[in-house]
Amino acid sequence: MKHYNLVIAAMLSLTSFAAAQPHRPNIILIVADDLDNRSVAYMPNLKTLIAEQGVTFSNYFNNVPLCGPSRASILRGQFAHNTQIQTNQLPDGGFEKFRDLGHENSTVATWLQAAGYRTALFGKYLNGYPANQQQTYVPKGWDEWYGTMEGHFFNYDINENGKIVSYGNRPEDYETDVLARHATDFIKRNKAVPFFIYLAPFAPHSPHTPAPRHQNAFPGITAPRLPSFNESNVGDKPQWVRRLPLLTGNDVATIDLNYRERLQSLLAADDMIKSLIDTLAAIQELDDTYIFFTSDNGFHLGEHRIANGKNTAYDEAAHLPLIVRGPGVPKGKTVEHFVQNLDYAPTFAEFAGVRAPSFVDGRSFAPLLKDNPPPINTWRPGALIEHWGKETNDRTPTLQALRTADYLYVEYQTGERELYDVRNDPYQLRSLHASADPTLISQLAQQLDVLRKCAGGGCLTTAVEEKKQSELPPNFELRQNYPNPFSPLGRGTFSNPATTIHFSLPVSEHVTLKIFDLNGQEIKTLVQQNLPAGEHRVTFDAGGMASGVYFYRITTPTFSQTRKAILMQ
């Protein structure tokens, strides 16, 4: 049967040149600015034209809840501890540092451009652009460039492919509408080739000026009074929160005004979504285009007494919208797998049929955009959140945090800790760090420690590595069709000395189970014998093995499978 399929494939390639190249869809990534997760509920086109036509990710977290670092991670597919873009300004971040480190030589734009995509950026690039560079500077990788230079909704300049164009204060100069016109124009001109659009409007960032047509929208609306709004007891929290006074009546009035204007300013972005969809439909490209809608960071509006801002590990700043439609994406579905902003670049590389560079820390989530995604316990076990408290106006100390489906665990440079049981305390009101089981804290701390130092393949802390054959040493083999040989594995993390591997055999077979290091060097043989069908549990002493990434390979006469996991010592 297999042989027969090969013959057919060979015949097809002779009769159709198109079959020789994998089909490559268009990709549009929309990155709103400072958009919190809850406000997307006020975008009707986003709901009907993207969410109801596609997938909503309920566990999407950015790595650094701040504009510049977040955008750098999107472009490079790396955590901020590897891009070294930690803040918005020199010396710790910003456009100039990104450029000076040579990061622009290899971004998702350069990879896709080299693969034959037409690439275009509209709107905000990186904080500080163009700095001391010529105003007409266009980074590598972009066929068309409409980079905005200031954060304004009226009276601003755009570098339009090397020409500075000034926009005034007429209604038609409204920034989001201008970007929408340029983007739809680009789409109409590029039907013949696959394209990649990075579309980054400034809304709903401060000063969140609405388009004139929306300035009366949402009359009387007020910011949500969540249980964490103006949190009354912050005795569980670190000193930087304890220092925040309770919000005054004036503070709350300002929050409500800001909230209304933010929602108003989003309506033009919502109109932009409709114009993109209409344009794609008119040229018959809608069914061949992935549209990703997200934000660079979230925003506090009074939660935990923070009247406005980001830069925290709390869900208001780190938990973001991610909504996707496109070819083969199931309609109206919610996906709970954890995804982070460093995962876009490898995903888009997969769509384009190119291999992401080895420096990439992220993981393609293309498998999550299909009808039968991999089991959730085989995916990224949680999100790494990082923040560098280096900018002068920053109240939040440097922190690293691990956010899983069960916990938010935060470590501050001050030595302070936070731990929230997010299933029972979704508003993060009662930090349990002082009373929790020390074993739990130790496990979370160990996982966090691996993630904050990880790079490249070492960041893939899941037990199952489907589709990662390219990363394995040459003598390794992955197969996907064997039923659950290694069950949970503690979500990909082992702890010494009670290191246990579970697997099940559908039939009695001779089994070899070995551990290898990252370079493919054999460390131990755990099993080499005939085993009956059924569940098996192998416990071994990991003493003498250093913390880090290992491969476990199980081999029988009929199959072989390799999985990656992290050992914590």
Ligand SMILES: [Ca+2]
């Ligand atoms: Ca932002």
Ligand SMILES: [Ca+2]
């Ligand atoms: Ca509290």
